[in-house]
Amino acid sequence: MSAEAIAALPSIATAVQETTPNAFSGAAATGGAAGVPGFGDLVTQGLNHVNQQLMVSQTDLQQLSVGNVQNLHQIMIRLEESRMSFQLMMQVRSRLLEAYQDVMKMQL
Secondary structure (H helix, E strand, O other): OOHHHHHHHHHHHHHHHOOOOOOOOHHHHHOOOOOOOOHHHHHHHHHHHHHHHHHHHHHHHHHHHHOOOOOHHHHHHHHHHHHHHHHHHHHHHHHHHHHHHHHHHOOO
């Protein structure tokens, strides 16, 4: 996990604590008037971050394949970071899908 992802954790916790009981209203879902990013915004930012890491890793692999490498250790570290970020994203997706399915199974 990168330092930026770790630094974002307190802001995510603050955003969760500041949500109102009516968390499914339009204002809370889009960030509301308080300027707190909504859940959709956080997911979009996370996906963009993972995509950026994967693109950098792909570029690093292309540079490695042609032999244009300055620091092999840094490339391997970035590859591992992108792999772990992707795995984390897939775990979050699985948990969200399970939660959605549980909600859909509830009776009114």
